[in-house]
Amino acid sequence: MILPIVAYGDAVLRKMGENITQDYPQLDTLIANMYETMYGAYGVGLAAPQIGLPIRLFIVDTEPFAEDEAFTPEEQEQLKNFKRTFINAEILEEEGEEWAFNEGCLSIPDVREDVFRKPKIKIQYQDENFETKVEEFDGLIARVIQHEYDHIDGVLFTDKLSSLKKRLIKGKLANISKGKIRVDYKMRFPLLKKKR
Numbered sequence: 668m669i670l671p672i673v674a675y676g677d678a679v680l681r682k683m684g685e686n687i688t689q690d691y692p693q694l695d696t697l698i699a700n701m702y703e704t705m706y707g708a709y710g711v712g713l714a715a716p717q718i719g720l721p722i723r724l725f726i727v728d729t730e731p732f733a734e735d736e737a738f739t740p741e742e743q744e745q746l747k748n749f750k751r752t753f754i755n756a757e758i759l760e761e762e763g764e765e766w767a768f769n770e771g772c773l774s775i776p777d778v779r780e781d782v783f784r785k786p787k788i789k790i791q792y793q794d795e796n797f798e799t800k801v802e803e804f805d806g807l808i809a810r811v812i813q814h815e816y817d818h819i820d821g822v823l824f825t826d827k828l829s830s831l832k833k834r835l836i837k838g839k840l841a842n843i844s845k846g847k848i849r850v851d852y853k854m855r856f857p858l859l860k861k862k863r
Contacts, residue, residue, distance in 0.1 A: 669853060670704045670718045675775045675823070676844025677857040682721040684714075684819035686755045689797045691722070698752055698795055701726050708852035710773045712811045714818030717774050719855065723755045725815035729808055742806065749808050756792035758816055759801070761785040768810055770824045775843060776850045778836055782827050784813050 673679055687694070697720075705713040705726060714725035732738070733747035763786040771779040787805045790812065794800060804812055814824060825833065825840065842848055846856035 668700045668703065669707045670700055671853040671855040672704065672708060672717050672773050673719050674843050674854050674856045675840055679716050679719050679721055680774060680823060681821045682716065683821050684716060684721050684723040687722050687724065698726065708773050712815040713773065714815045716818050723819045725753050725819060727751050727811050727815060729811055732807055746807060752795040754793040756790055756816055758788055758790050760789040763787045770814060772824055775823065775825060776848055778839055780828055780832055782824050784810055788812060
């Protein structure tokens with residue numbers, strides 16, 4: 668089932684996500700719905716706060732990036748085959764020299780900006796079977812994970828922009844929160860006044 672994606676301005680996007688246990692209600696269905704929602708919006712990642720749940724759960728599938736000829740054939744192969752569910756994730760290390768990449772977010776449509784992040788991460792998480800894993804990732808995969816991980820910490824990519832960039836997009840962000848934007852996927856807008 669495709670769920671509405673929560674738009675910028677909703678308080679749930681600013682909450683620190685709670686850890687969950689294996690008996691979280693209908694977890695398998697929730698994860699399946701999140702993948703369906705992400706694919707329906709042409710995303711490469713989606714975090715539970717983006718569908719209104721303040722829990723530490725996010726999903727990533729980088730296959731759409733595999734078509735990009737800016738990447739080497741090896742990188743394309745890696746991106747094509749990377750699909751993961753992250754539960755109760757904790758980034759243990761981030762290292763390397765920060766690099767810029769133009770990021771966007773399904774909760775903040777039509778806003779894209781360069782964001783600087785470290786290229787390598789070490790992360791501990793549980794998969795959909797609640798098996799604990801510790802893995803290292805780099806490059807674009809690491810970046811997508813970092814972006815989604817920020818969501819479960821109540822952080823948005825726009826928080827990482829310079830004060831000048833933040834001022835330049837302020838009007839766009841206000842319009843998104845009021846529902847004054849067109850998207851081709853279901854969204855929930857926090858400031859959209861309901862007509863009585």
